[in-house]
Amino acid sequence: MNFDYTDEQKKIRQEILDFCREAGLNDAIDARDRSGEFPRALFEKIGQGPCLQGLAIPKEYGGRGLDPLTTIVALEAFGYACEDNGLVFAVCAHLLATAVPFARFGTEEQKKAFLPGLCDGSKVGVNCMTEPGAGSDIGGIATTAVRDGDDYILNGKKTLVTNGPAGDLGTVFAVTDPEAGLQSRMTPFAISMDTPGITRGPAFDLLGNRTTPVGELTLENVRVPASSILGGREGTAMAIFNHAMNWERVGLFAAHVGTMQRLTEISIKRARTRKQFGQAIGKFEGISHTIAEMKARLEASRMLVYRAASRLDRARDVALDASIAKLFVGEAYVQTAHDALRIHGGAGYINDTGLARPLRDAIGSTLYSGTSEIQKNIIAGWLGL
Ligand SMILES: Cc1cc2nc3c(=O)[nH]c(=O)nc-3n(C[C@H](O)[C@H](O)[C@H](O)COP(=O)(O)OP(=O)(O)OC[C@H]3O[C@@H](n4cnc5c(N)ncnc54)[C@H](O)[C@@H]3O)c2cc1C
Incomplete structure (x- = not known):
C-alpha cells in the first residue's frame, strides 16, 4: 500500500x-x-x-x-x-x-x-433514469421502448436530468420487457437529444449548484434504430447504470473532497486572523476543535474515495466501497460547508462573502447519485442485512 x-x-x-x-x-x-x-x-x-x-x-x-x-x-x-x-x-x-x-x-x-x-x-x-414517479426506486420507471421493425419507439418523461436543458446526447433508460425482473426489464439507449420527439424542459430553479442546468426531458413517440441500444443488447440497464453510479459516487465525491479542502483552508485563515475578546478566534477551543474535526473529516473522506477509486473496474464489490464513500463524503461535505459558514459568523451568512453558496451547493450531495438513505440500504445489503 x-x-x-x-x-x-x-x-x-x-x-x-x-x-x-x-x-x-x-x-x-x-x-x-x-x-x-x-x-x-x-x-x-x-x-x-x-x-x-x-x-x-x-x-x-x-x-x-x-x-x-x-x-x-x-x-x-x-x-x-x-x-x-x-x-x-x-x-x-x-x-x-x-x-x-x-x-x-x-x-x-x-x-x-x-x-x-x-x-x-x-x-x-446526460444520463436519464429518474422520473416523476421513480427516484430511489429506479425499477419503477414507466418510460417504455417498444420494438417496431428495426426501430424502437420511446415514450415517457424523465426529470432531474443533470445537464438536461443543455444536453446534446446521452443515455435514456426505458422498459423493454415489463414482465422481466429488475435485472433485465430495462434497456439503455444512446440517443442524440435532437432526435424528433424529444423535448428538453427549462432549467429548474435549484437551491444549490445553480450553474448546472437540471431539468426534465419528455419523449413522445421517439423513433430510434435498434443500433441505438448502448452496447447493443436489450435488458442491460442495471449493469450499465450501476457502473455509472460506481464511478459517479467516487469521482464526483472526490471533487467534493477538493471543495472540502478549500473550505477548511478558508476557515483556518479566518480563525487565525479574526480577533474577538482580544485574541484570534482560533484560540477558542470551540473554533479550533471544529476545525480539527473538519480536517479529520477531510482526510477520512479522501482516503475513502482513493480506496474506492483504486478498486474501480477491478473489484466485484466496488459498489460497496463506492456507497460508503458517497455516504460519508456527502454528509461530511454538508457538515464542513456549514462549519465554514459558522466560523465566519454573520459575515458567512452574507451571500457576497462566498460562504453561503457552498452550503447550498453541498446539500444536494446527500440526494443525487442515490440519497444517503439508499447508500445505507446498499451497504446493509452487502452485509447480508
Ligand atoms: C441536483 C440533482 C441532480 C440529479 N441528476 C440526476 C441525473 O442526472 N439523472 C437522474 O436520473 N437522476 C438525477 N437526479 C435524481 C436523483 O437521483 C434522485 O433525486 C434521487 O435518487 C432520489 O429520488 P427522488 O428525488 O425521487 O426521492 P424519493 O425516492 O421520493 O425519496 C424521498 C425520500 O425517501 C427516502 N427513501 C426512498 N426510498 C427509501 C428506502 N427504500 N429506504 C429509506 N429511505 C428511502 C429517500 O432517501 C428520500 O429521503 C438528480 C437529483 C438532484 C437533486
Whole structure:
C-alpha cells in the first residue's frame, strides 16, 4: 500500500490548479449563481484545455486515457481549484455518468460517434433514469421502448436530468420487457437529444449548484434504430447504470473532497486572523476543535474515495466501497460547508462573502447519485442485512 502521488498524478494536479486559475473559471461566479446560468463557454474551454470530460476515456476516442485513481486525483484538484461547484458538477456528471459508461459498454460505432465530442466539450452529456414517479426506486420507471421493425419507439418523461436543458446526447433508460425482473426489464439507449420527439424542459430553479442546468426531458413517440441500444443488447440497464453510479459516487465525491479542502483552508485563515475578546478566534477551543474535526473529516473522506477509486473496474464489490464513500463524503461535505459558514459568523451568512453558496451547493450531495438513505440500504445489503 503506497499513499504517495505518482509523478503523473502530481503533474496533472498542478496542471488543473494552473488551468482553473488562468482560465477564469472563478470569475463572476456569484452573478452566474444568482442568474442560474450554465457557463457553456467555460465547459468547452475545459474540454479543449485539460480535457477533464475525457480524463478516463481511451486516447483513441479523444480522451486522456488515465487510470481510475489518477482520474479521481485530477477531479479532486478540480473541485479544489474551481469554486463554481455547479460547473464542477456538470463536468463530473458528464464524464462519470455518460462518457465512462459509453467507453466501457458502447459498441465500436457508438464510441466513435459519441466519445470525441463528449471528450472535447463540444457536446454535453446526460444520463436519464429518474422520473416523476421513480427516484430511489429506479425499477419503477414507466418510460417504455417498444420494438417496431428495426426501430424502437420511446415514450415517457424523465426529470432531474443533470445537464438536461443543455444536453446534446446521452443515455435514456426505458422498459423493454415489463414482465422481466429488475435485472433485465430495462434497456439503455444512446440517443442524440435532437432526435424528433424529444423535448428538453427549462432549467429548474435549484437551491444549490445553480450553474448546472437540471431539468426534465419528455419523449413522445421517439423513433430510434435498434443500433441505438448502448452496447447493443436489450435488458442491460442495471449493469450499465450501476457502473455509472460506481464511478459517479467516487469521482464526483472526490471533487467534493477538493471543495472540502478549500473550505477548511478558508476557515483556518479566518480563525487565525479574526480577533474577538482580544485574541484570534482560533484560540477558542470551540473554533479550533471544529476545525480539527473538519480536517479529520477531510482526510477520512479522501482516503475513502482513493480506496474506492483504486478498486474501480477491478473489484466485484466496488459498489460497496463506492456507497460508503458517497455516504460519508456527502454528509461530511454538508457538515464542513456549514462549519465554514459558522466560523465566519454573520459575515458567512452574507451571500457576497462566498460562504453561503457552498452550503447550498453541498446539500444536494446527500440526494443525487442515490440519497444517503439508499447508500445505507446498499451497504446493509452487502452485509447480508
Ligand atoms: C441536483 C440533482 C441532480 C440529479 N441528476 C440526476 C441525473 O442526472 N439523472 C437522474 O436520473 N437522476 C438525477 N437526479 C435524481 C436523483 O437521483 C434522485 O433525486 C434521487 O435518487 C432520489 O429520488 P427522488 O428525488 O425521487 O426521492 P424519493 O425516492 O421520493 O425519496 C424521498 C425520500 O425517501 C427516502 N427513501 C426512498 N426510498 C427509501 C428506502 N427504500 N429506504 C429509506 N429511505 C428511502 C429517500 O432517501 C428520500 O429521503 C438528480 C437529483 C438532484 C437533486
